[in-house]
Amino acid sequence: MTQENQPSAADSDRDEPRPRITVLSDGPDGPDSLARLREHADVQVAHDEASLRAALPGSRILLVTDFRTESLEAAWDAADSLEWVHAASAGVDQLMFDALVDSNIPVTNAQGIFDRCIAEYVLGAILLFAKDTRNNIRYQQERRWVHRDTESIRDKRVLVVGAGSIGRQIGALCKAVGMHVSGIARRARDADEVFEAVYAAADIDTHLGDADYVVVAAPLTDATEGWFDAPRFAAMATHARFINIGRGPIVVTDALVDALTRGEIAGAALDVFEQEPLPSEHPLWTMDNVLMSAHMAGDFIGWRDALMQQFLDNLAHWRAGEPLFNEVSKRHGYAPGGA
Amino acid sequence: MTQENQPSAADSDRDEPRPRITVLSDGPDGPDSLARLREHADVQVAHDEASLRAALPGSRILLVTDFRTESLEAAWDAADSLEWVHAASAGVDQLMFDALVDSNIPVTNAQGIFDRCIAEYVLGAILLFAKDTRNNIRYQQERRWVHRDTESIRDKRVLVVGAGSIGRQIGALCKAVGMHVSGIARRARDADEVFEAVYAAADIDTHLGDADYVVVAAPLTDATEGWFDAPRFAAMATHARFINIGRGPIVVTDALVDALTRGEIAGAALDVFEQEPLPSEHPLWTMDNVLMSAHMAGDFIGWRDALMQQFLDNLAHWRAGEPLFNEVSKRHGYAPGGA
Incomplete structure (x- = not known):
């Protein structure tokens, strides 16, 4: 060459x-x-x-x-x-x-290109949490028949952080299955056919606590780096699940691990990480309220x-x-x- | 008393x-x-x-x-x-x-009462297969970062066997997320807002091979007992996944195990079984292309x-x-x- x-x-x-x-x-x-x-x-x-x-x-x-x-x-x-x-x-x-x-x-x-499959990944993660599928798999591995009552996703509230192209597709799928969808964008804007409300990023703390599922679909910029830190996780509902398909550095990973460990939030599905590949000694690998994948949510065949x-x-x-x-x-x- | x-x-x-x-x-x-x-x-x-x-x-x-x-x-x-x-x-x-x-x-x-949550369970199972979530969990347990390309569910074909109240709700959710839904009922009937076609049970063998996902939502009756036997599994596509939320005895379990073992179908999600609880020595427990739950798909909190x-x-x-x-x-x- x-x-x-x-x-x-x-x-x-x-x-x-x-x-x-x-x-x-x-x-x-x-x-x-x-x-x-x-x-x-x-x-x-x-x-x-x-x-x-x-x-x-x-x-x-x-x-x-x-x-x-x-x-x-x-x-x-x-x-x-x-x-x-x-x-x-x-x-x-x-x-x-x-x-x-x-x-x-x-x-x-x-x-x-990746919007649709990322949205499917998010909906799959939401249903995995709601249906307690991780425990179904665990009990299957243990050959144990354990009946539980599980959650419906109907009327549950999704807050999509980053209401752009990917966030809109996520919202559209969640709305299609009967969830309530709000968004966070740089600036507030009117409701539309997907988002019941779009709040300004500056007001995020007012709305985090209302969400059953918080989905990060934002780009990594100077404004979003480290956005999800200890106070933000503390502001979420204790039953909330956190899903990140945006970029790893938007999240302060140590704060996420602490929030999951302390029960400040109920679970996390993570396709992106501050360091990729995630080092094998990282505590996230062994947390059973965490679902992980290798930065592949959008990578359809x-x-x-x-x-x-x-x-x-x-x-x-x-x-x-x-x-x-x-x-x-x-x-x-x-x-x-x-x- | x-x-x-x-x-x-x-x-x-x-x-x-x-x-x-x-x-x-x-x-x-x-x-x-x-x-x-x-x-x-x-x-x-x-x-x-x-x-x-x-x-x-x-x-x-x-x-x-x-x-x-x-x-x-x-x-x-x-x-x-x-x-x-x-x-x-x-x-x-x-x-x-x-x-x-x-x-x-x-x-x-x-x-x-149970329709909606059963439908959510089915959609969750479909997304679990499409996104290869079982392997995500396995690789997580092994602390391995393994990127794969996975499937979209858009435009995939779902055949709902038993197009009654539960089957209709399953079809409605699948259609809402962009899948193509057909049904099997006792008698053929016209397409409607959920089902692109409803075929007669007598013609099921003509349509099984077209489906990416075959979902059993039929009641257990004399007519449906043992309905899914070896020839029926052989008639499905090798990439097809079989989901049973109806009743266990609609399926000849040994034939299902054989079909999964031989690769005649790609996977199964089973909430119901011929014998419940399923005995701990049953081969289904250890099959990693099978997702199992304890007859609980509809049991929301x-x-x-x-x-x-x-x-x-x-x-x-x-x-x-x-x-x-x-x-x-x-x-x-x-x-x-x-x-």
Whole structure:
């Protein structure tokens, strides 16, 4: 790849048959769906700072499929021709370094792709808590027939923290099965067909105690980092369950562990963590009121192809000189349209 | 109680202040909610054949809260004044002995009480399979971070076998979250707002193979006993999951175990069993593609009070000489209105 480190003639002609695109991936081979992209572009694959430095010069577009990377900031000075950065992920927190934020290069993301499956994951977690399914599995392992009465989810109250694209889909599924859904957004707004109310983030403490289920679907930004701390957990109902499918660092994990241990809340379902993978010695692994998964809530079978298709759709916009869709507000750190 | 074994003057006057009611319960004290009934009636509690023989003479109404009992048939000749039998359960299979079926005594059941929570249980089981939650729990126990891609339930096909009151509620919840729902009933009927199609039971083999999830919500009758046997499981898709919240004997359990072992179907969620409690040596306990619970899918917190309230509502009908609701077709073994 280093042999190819010659800037192409970067001009504003979007009709050139094969624009140079760098793909920043988590492996040297890039995603399986790369063959489809090669039909449309001169593709350079990078997976670390060195290969990124080699690939970026002359690249007009950067496709980031590894949302955990920090190598882009390190190699940023090699980006001499970039016109567009697409993050094939819902969260773009790792991309929001100053040089990119301050540039006039638009950033788009994968808004919409993961919404539905994340919402299904959340509804599954809610039903798992309500039906005491963890104990069904435990009693099955112990070969014990233990009848219990369990909870209905009908008319239970869900507070979706982060009322954007993913939060709205979560709310829609919860409403469809007869739950009451409220949201937290940066600013309060009127009720709509999903949210019975949308409160301002500044007023969250007034509403946390009313929820049977608190679901974090917010992006990680300076404003949301460490948002769920000891006082917030203490403000929740003792029977409440806490579900995080947003980003791990929105939660002060030690405070969550303490709240679960002390019974300040009743349970947690966590798909994201401050440190991923979660270290094997972490106390969360052994808590039986915690359901954990490996940052996979939105990853339905076929998601890689769906992400590539979405990028190709946006690439068609770019080629045609049309506005890109899913453009992220770099100041706020997420695509507008809700949160 | 034997001292009270004097028939009251059984007449047709439904205005008598305190009609004699026998409660056949699974314990000598009867249900906790009995105090409410005593406000309205002269209550005799029985829990086996002997106490039933003592209580029945003179009782105009029998309230059966133990749906597993066979003692009623044994003590039936002592029922000299019965005008109405209410089963505080959805299934009435144990009550359908010849002498009661052949009598002109109406039987009512608890249709409606358990529907919603059973439907929630089914949706929870579907999401558990789709999201591979059993493996999430297993990996958590092993402290292993294992990312997988999982299934969406959107547009998946659910076949509800038994399209009555419970089956309809199951279908309604599944449809609400974007699944396609068909039903099996005794006779085919037109599509409606829940079921995209309702096929005749005689045609079930034509449709089993199309379903991603097969849910048994049928009553136990002569026609449904042993319905799901080896050929029926073989007819299902290998990726299909089988969910039984109806009655255990509708399924040939050995055939189900074989089908799960051979991979003819992908998984099963079972709330009911041919033998309850399931013996601890049964192979189902240790199958990791099986989710089990102790005949509790419909038993939400507060169900006993809800059952008593439903009986009291019907008692008000009886007192007023109005038609009872939820009357069971003794010939078919369930309350009409669908299945």
